Amino acid sequence: MDAGRRDVLKAGSGVSLLALLAAAGWLKPGEAQAADWNKAAFEAKSMEETVKAFGGGTPATSKDITFFSTPDIAENGAVVPIGVASALPKTEQIAILVEKNPNMLAATFDIPAGTEPSLTTRVKMGQSSNVYALVKADGKYYVASKEVKVTLGGCGG
Amino acid sequence: MADPMRIRANVDASGVTEVKVLMNHEMETGQRKDASGKTIPAWFIQNVTATHGGRTVLSAQWGPAVSKNPFLSFKFKGAQKGDKVQVTWVDNRGDKRTDEATIA
Amino acid sequence: MRTRALYAGLLAAAGIVAAPQAAAQDAVKEIEKYREALQDGNPAELWEARGEDLWKRPAGPRKVSLEKCDLGLGPGVVKGAYAQLPRYFADADRVMDLETRLVHCRMTLQGLTREEATKQPFGAGTDRKSDNDALVAYVTAESKGVKMNVPLAHPKEKEMYALGEKMFYFRGGPYDFSCATCHAADNTRIRLQDLPNLTKPAGAQLAYTGWPAYRVSQGELRTFQWRLNDCFRQQRFPELAFTSDASIALTSFLARNANGAEFKAPTIKR
Amino acid sequence: MHKTLFAAACAAALAGCAGTSPSGGGSDAAVRAKAVDVMKASFKERGIAKLDRLIQDETQALCSQYATTAPPKDVAARIEKANMALIKPPADGQYLGDWKRGEQVAQRGTGFQYSDTEKTPVGGNCYACHQLSKQEISYGTIGPSLYNFGKLRGFTPEMQKYAWGKVYNAHAYAACSNMPRFGAQGILSEQQLKDVVALLMDPKSPVNQ
Numbered sequence: 001m002d003a004g005r006r007d008v009l010k011a012g013s014g015v016s017l018l019a020l021l022a023a024a025g026w027l028k029p030g031e032a033q034a035a036d037w038n039k040a041a042f043e044a045k046s047m048e049e050t051v052k053a054f055g056g057g058t059p060a061t062s063k064d065i066t067f068f069s070t071p072d073i074a075e076n077g078a079v080v081p082i083g084v085a086s087a088l089p090k091t092e093q094i095a096i097l098v099e100k101n102p103n104m105l106a107a108t109f110d111i112p113a114g115t116e117p118s119l120t121t122r123v124k125m126g127q128s129s130n131v132y133a134l135v136k137a138d139g140k141y142y143v144a145s146k147e148v149k150v151t152l153g154g155c156g157g
Numbered sequence: 158m159a160d161p162m163r164i165r166a167n168v169d170a171s172g173v174t175e176v177k178v179l180m181n182h183e184m185e186t187g188q189r190k191d192a193s194g195k196t197i198p199a200w201f202i203q204n205v206t207a208t209h210g211g212r213t214v215l216s217a218q219w220g221p222a223v224s225k226n227p228f229l230s231f232k233f234k235g236a237q238k239g240d241k242v243q244v245t246w247v248d249n250r251g252d253k254r255t256d257e258a259t260i261a
Numbered sequence: 262m263r264t265r266a267l268y269a270g271l272l273a274a275a276g277i278v279a280a281p282q283a284a285a286q287d288a289v290k291e292i293e294k295y296r297e298a299l300q301d302g303n304p305a306e307l308w309e310a311r312g313e314d315l316w317k318r319p320a321g322p323r324k325v326s327l328e329k330c331d332l333g334l335g336p337g338v339v340k341g342a343y344a345q346l347p348r349y350f351a352d353a354d355r356v357m358d359l360e361t362r363l364v365h366c367r368m369t370l371q372g373l374t375r376e377e378a379t380k381q382p383f384g385a386g387t388d389r390k391s392d393n394d395a396l397v398a399y400v401t402a403e404s405k406g407v408k409m410n411v412p413l414a415h416p417k418e419k420e421m422y423a424l425g426e427k428m429f430y431f432r433g434g435p436y437d438f439s440c441a442t443c444h445a446a447d448n449t450r451i452r453l454q455d456l457p458n459l460t461k462p463a464g465a466q467l468a469y470t471g472w473p474a475y476r477v478s479q480g481e482l483r484t485f486q487w488r489l490n491d492c493f494r495q496q497r498f499p500e501l502a503f504t505s506d507a508s509i510a511l512t513s514f515l516a517r518n519a520n521g522a523e524f525k526a527p528t529i530k531r
Numbered sequence: 532m533h534k535t536l537f538a539a540a541c542a543a544a545l546a547g548c549a550g551t552s553p554s555g556g557g558s559d560a561a562v563r564a565k566a567v568d569v570m571k572a573s574f575k576e577r578g579i580a581k582l583d584r585l586i587q588d589e590t591q592a593l594c595s596q597y598a599t600t601a602p603p604k605d606v607a608a609r610i611e612k613a614n615m616a617l618i619k620p621p622a623d624g625q626y627l628g629d630w631k632r633g634e635q636v637a638q639r640g641t642g643f644q645y646s647d648t649e650k651t652p653v654g655g656n657c658y659a660c661h662q663l664s665k666q667e668i669s670y671g672t673i674g675p676s677l678y679n680f681g682k683l684r685g686f687t688p689e690m691q692k693y694a695w696g697k698v699y700n701a702h703a704y705a706a707c708s709n710m711p712r713f714g715a716q717g718i719l720s721e722q723q724l725k726d727v728v729a730l731l732m733d734p735k736s737p738v739n740q
């Protein structure tokens with residue numbers, strides 16, 4: 001699983017993104033209003049574009065990010081439970097991405113101090129795919145992946 | 158108007174409050190077609206904010222890939238039994254819903 | 262149409278191709294984990310809450326609530342009522358399942374017409390919410406943990422059960438299907454879904470006590486009337502009418518066969 | 532489909548078939564007849580699914596009657612003989628179509644439901660009940676595994692003909708089989724039937740790998 005993930009991530013070039021990170025305002029205090037929705041990130045088609053839209057550089061693979069309550073096989077792609085926990089110090093943000101969805105980013109969570117860097121939600125998956133947990137901790141981006149297969153079911157039709 | 162959320166919040170002995178939220182929402186992707194072949198417009202929750210005593214304990218941005226009738230669970234510190242947790246969502250049409258639960 | 266995902270996905274997983282039988286077993290085990298992960302946070306609760314509100318809120322031309330509705334254990338008794346349905350109701354001189362009884366109460370107590378009380382029996386999204394679904398969710402949830410105890414004393418209860426049994430084995434339509442085609446053998450599955458043997462207590466208990474259910478594939482709470490209706494769709498039959506006698510007869514047969522088991526619904530399913 | 536196999540008179544009043552009733556008594560047949568009446572009053576036509584689908588042909592009526600016990604030998608023989616007579620070989624005598632298209636037919640589960648239309652592609656939904664190719668792990672077990680069907684039985688003309696007949700009308704070989712009569716009931720076209728036979732019998736088909 002790891003090999004495939006690295007291939008995807010290698011594609012991202014971190015250099016020019018660092019400048020964007022500096023200019024990025026998405027964590028500025030007072031900006032977390034209801035109207036704050038990162039359109040560019042949700043329209044991104046790749047991990048590279050998504051992280052760029054967040055204002056980050058190439059994420060490093062991390063073993064400190066774990067999936068829990070996340071099945072290897074989902075009986076239905078309409079509801080796939082995903083649990084993500086980060087053991088990285090100063091985790092500020094957790095995002096869930098589905099590689100083969102039309103837009104990769106499904107959800108992103110800001111984790112204030114006092115809130116545990118661990119949460120669960122449910123996402124749609126159009127087909128079997130890698131799921132990524134992208135974590136921002138102490139200003140840097142990290143990522144872990146897990147493959148989830150989506151099955152056909154029932155009587156058909 | 159949107160139907161209420163179901164919010165459960167429980168604090169354990171170590172002072173960690175677990176919050177579980179179920180929301181009523183179609184979370185329409187904008188990629189499906191109706192019977193006549195017309196695209197059903199996207200309609201989904203974009204922002205979720207949970208607060209405790211005026212302090213934000215979680216904020217989220219969602220896309221249409223979050224499942225219909227969304228479920229979310231998370232944990233935070235600093236609350237006590239009897240406190241209130243408020244959850245607000247806002248969708249891409251500007252509809253909004255706020256509900257609260259008492260921490261048990 | 263369903264996504265054709267697994268096929269390609271699994272071709273890639275080399276280990277699995279070598280041993281298809283074992284892979285299917287592993288897949289079944291993994292799907293169990295998927296089901297477990299869904300148990301916490303069942304959107305059926307959203308229906309239960311709406312149903313409780315509908316039950317208690319004055320409505321209809323007579324502006325009364327359903328709180329005086331007799332579900333078989335006396336007016337207003339909801340707790341445990343579903344575990345003893347269908348049953349014979351003297352006031353209607355008819356065996357009724359829950360949904361038929363709810364229609365009856367909404368007509369006799371609230372003054373709705375039959376058309377009003379039976380319209381939109383099954384939900385289909387926000388624009389077509391079903392009051393029936395919500396009421397059923399509320400009433401059935403009030404039987405959680407209660408043992409199934411469907412009576413079979415009144416001659417009309419016996420007749421309904423016997424008719425339901427015959428209907429279960431009725432083969433028809435272009436595909437020659439009956440309920441029994443899929444639900445009369447042990448340890449079979451359709452695709453990867455286990456099929457309960459509804460002719461034996463263990464299978465009937467497992468199946469019946471798991472409905473209604475929130476179906477994640479549809480994003481809707483589905484009632485037992487819906488379950489029967491959709492089975493017949495897949496059997497290639499015409500449409501089973503909501504609260505028809507055949508629906509009550511089949512429900513009587515299956516519910517009675519589930520006697521002794523603890524009721525668990527509303528559940529969450531694929 | 533939709534030509535009912537034999538005259539449906541027997542089904543319309545099942546009591547009339549009481550001569551073959553397992554219990555011999557009239558009461559079981561009477562309950563069955565009443566159940567049929569109640570069903571006819573309980574269904575409504577919807578889309579392509581009309582009420583005539585509740586009219587049983589003789590095979591359906593007998594297989595309903597003997598659903599809990601196997602049909603007696605003479606009844607089984609009668610059902611098999613009548614259904615065998617309905618099997619028509621392909622017009623050009625070629626049993627093998629294209630296994631790739633056969634795989635699509637085997638995967639597809641739509642057709643003939645009231646939620647379908649006349650235009651909905653019709654499938655055989657073989658994987659719902661059978662294992663076929665080993666790549667597809669989402670298969671059912673209502674019917675036997677057909678993996679290596681041709682490889683195990685031999686790629687002979689006789690076996691091609693048998694596979695054709697089995698898919699065309701399973702009741703000809705096993706009275707009251709659970710399997711739909713894909714040819715005799717007009718579910719699949721002649722080309723689709725050939726494609727499914729190819730899936731089973733073509734040495735290159737994934738079923739035989």
